[in-house]
Amino acid sequence: VFMKYTFSHFLLFIFLTILSFNTSAKTELTPEVIFPHYTVKGVESKVEINLNIDSSGVYHLFFNGSPYDLTIEEGVGNIPLNLKKSTILTVEINNLIFEKNLNPIPLWWSIFPPLMAILIALIFKEVISALVLGILFGAVILNVYSDGLWGILFGFMRTIDTYLLGAINDSGHVSIILFSMIIGAIVAIISKNGGMQGVVDKISPFAKSSRTAQLSTWVLGVAIFFDDYANTLVVGNTMRPVTDRMRVSREKLAYIVDSTAAPIAAIAFVTTWIGAELSYIESGIAKIQGLDEGVYATFISSLQYSFYPILTLIFIFMLILMNKDFGPMLKAENRARATGDVSSVSTQQKNMGSEDTEEFSMAKNAKSRWYNAAIPIFIIIVGTIAGLLYTGWDSSIWHDGSISLSRKLSTIIGNADSYKALLWSSLLSLVVSIIMTVSQRLMDLEETMQATLNGFKTMLSAIVILVLAWGLAEITDDMHTADFLTQLLSNNVAPWILPAITFIVAALVAFSTGSSWGTMAILYPLMMPAAWSICQEAGLDYESSLNIFHNVVASVLAGSVLGDHCSPISDTTILSSLASSCHHIDHVKTQMPYALTVGGVAIFIGIIPSALGVSSWICLPFAIMALWLILKLFGKDVKNLTVEDKF
Numbered sequence: 001v002f003m004k005y006t007f008s009h010f011l012l013f014i015f016l017t018i019l020s021f022n023t024s025a026k027t028e029l030t031p032e033v034i035f036p037h038y039t040v041k042g043v044e045s046k047v048e049i050n051l052n053i054d055s056s057g058v059y060h061l062f063f064n065g066s067p068y069d070l071t072i073e074e075g076v077g078n079i080p081l082n083l084k085k086s087t088i089l090t091v092e093i094n095n096l097i098f099e100k101n102l103n104p105i106p107l108w109w110s111i112f113p114p115l116m117a118i119l120i121a122l123i124f125k126e127v128i129s130a131l132v133l134g135i136l137f138g139a140v141i142l143n144v145y146s147d148g149l150w151g152i153l154f155g156f157m158r159t160i161d162t163y164l165l166g167a168i169n170d171s172g173h174v175s176i177i178l179f180s181m182i183i184g185a186i187v188a189i190i191s192k193n194g195g196m197q198g199v200v201d202k203i204s205p206f207a208k209s210s211r212t213a214q215l216s217t218w219v220l221g222v223a224i225f226f227d228d229y230a231n232t233l234v235v236g237n238t239m240r241p242v243t244d245r246m247r248v249s250r251e252k253l254a255y256i257v258d259s260t261a262a263p264i265a266a267i268a269f270v271t272t273w274i275g276a277e278l279s280y281i282e283s284g285i286a287k288i289q290g291l292d293e294g295v296y297a298t299f300i301s302s303l304q305y306s307f308y309p310i311l312t313l314i315f316i317f318m319l320i321l322m323n324k325d326f327g328p329m330l331k332a333e334n335r336a337r338a339t340g341d342v343s344s345v346s347t348q349q350k351n352m353g354s355e356d357t358e359e360f361s362m363a364k365n366a367k368s369r370w371y372n373a374a375i376p377i378f379i380i381i382v383g384t385i386a387g388l389l390y391t392g393w394d395s396s397i398w399h400d401g402s403i404s405l406s407r408k409l410s411t412i413i414g415n416a417d418s419y420k421a422l423l424w425s426s427l428l429s430l431v432v433s434i435i436m437t438v439s440q441r442l443m444d445l446e447e448t449m450q451a452t453l454n455g456f457k458t459m460l461s462a463i464v465i466l467v468l469a470w471g472l473a474e475i476t477d478d479m480h481t482a483d484f485l486t487q488l489l490s491n492n493v494a495p496w497i498l499p500a501i502t503f504i505v506a507a508l509v510a511f512s513t514g515s516s517w518g519t520m521a522i523l524y525p526l527m528m529p530a531a532w533s534i535c536q537e538a539g540l541d542y543e544s545s546l547n548i549f550h551n552v553v554a555s556v557l558a559g560s561v562l563g564d565h566c567s568p569i570s571d572t573t574i575l576s577s578l579a580s581s582c583h584h585i586d587h588v589k590t591q592m593p594y595a596l597t598v599g600g601v602a603i604f605i606g607i608i609p610s611a612l613g614v615s616s617w618i619c620l621p622f623a624i625m626a627l628w629l630i631l632k633l634f635g636k637d638v639k640n641l642t643v644e645d646k647f
Helices: 002-027 107-124 127-147 150-168 171-192 195-203 210-223 228-245 250-267 273-285 295-305 307-322 328-339 345-350 354-358 371-392 405-414 418-439 445-458 460-479 481-489 495-513 516-537 542-566 571-580 584-611 616-634
Strands: 032-034 045-050 057-063 066-072 076-081 087-093 096-102
Touching (some): 107 127, 107 495, 150 171, 171 195, 171 228, 171 371, 171 418, 171 445, 195 228, 210 307, 228 250, 228 371, 250 542, 250 571, 273 295, 295 616, 307 542, 307 616, 328 584, 371 405, 460 495, 495 542, 495 584, 542 584, 571 584, 584 616
Antiparallel strands (some): 032 045, 045 076, 057 087
């Protein structure tokens, strides 16, 4: 009896111990509830719950007073939100109550920050203040809705500590800043040591006229197809002395540089864009039921519908060969030919001063030797390609006999880290240019390092604009500007018009945000499933649906490039202005009419007919003929100066 009594007490002790342990575990649970700071009406957001436990499954809690089964993975789960009005949210976890009052922002507010920045930049021809005001306005709107009148103060604070700091606190952005600074240093060194003058002397026999100077720039822009940033900075800085000599306006140089860089990088098979494009397309395909096609096949099939990038490259070639211009570009070209002022008055007043240009003049002991510039530039080009192959290398893909060589290269480069490749190649190029300069006694080490620092300094204004543009992009992301534009233009449409609407939406989003990559990241997951769904609901067969689908995929890419070309807050547009030493707003104003002309032809003679079933290989020649006709009717002859002309 004693043993039985003792054993029963022992079992009771064990039971109470386990019970107290479970009770203690529950009371010691320290959950974290992270409410969104901002919400937008009709746009899904989330409440993040972190239970701080290492388990997965379903956890029972109370949300807004009702039981809620939260699916957690490793202790973390999310509650989706889609608020229409001001709401007090409550989350109760193990008798702990978390509360937050959220006041959603009307979606239409989202268009105002980028619109304000764009209008101020165009009206006052000053980009920095326009971008700052756009960021400040957006931050104030976000914070006023979340914190009331105190949001005016908080918006001012968030402008610097969240959006501008966040723009810099990004490894990709820092990589672009470093790459730009290093390119600036290389340009300064090869200008001071006579290398750039040597390149000019070598190219000059081929660039014997204004036309051939522009043609050389176009060829070089198409040749450096693997990256738009490298293309812009290398071509602009290399060809500027050549085009200046033949009285080609800086506006025309910036246009050729800008409008060859992104289009060729977007449609070539082996570029730094391919990885991002494939990943964005994959995110869209993942949401589609019934599509029997892989990511790479979708990308390849869509290229035949990429009318804008293809037509842009052809249009520039036609402009050069026909020696015609129209609109603001005609005025700029006539000014340059007649007066020799390759830069506008605003450029001369706001760009480099005399002491800046002195920093790029040849040093006292410098010699005009082309290889002192060609070798560093060659290292950037070859080094970038080698870096892309190294960072994206996959032996299983390379040794796969079922894959073609072009697809192997595209896949490897698509998986590469383009930022590392650019940084490695540019740094090596800088080191080599310093060694070549000092070893030939063209400048001593102190002079060479001073030239390097001067090169860094010349990039400061562009870097400031880039950081501000990235900050504004964060504002547009928080306010869901892309969702507003998408909802505005893509509801209740027929399948055949969907590619054209997609092209326009992508152009508007890229124009408003200044980012073609950001636009693709936003629109591919939205428009690809929508396109497939609309085609199926309309009763189209598989092949007809696939035709519309491929057209929509291409239209996202093409529209993104068009919007990027027209936007004064685009980083590639800014870099093109910088590399060409063209005033930024002058570049935007002269490029926009050409971009919109090609975009209009792409829509009405390319995208819409091909969506109706006309072969893209028929649409493309007719679109080229339309561009030729536009130049014939509206273009005016520009004097083609030659080296024999006395000027």
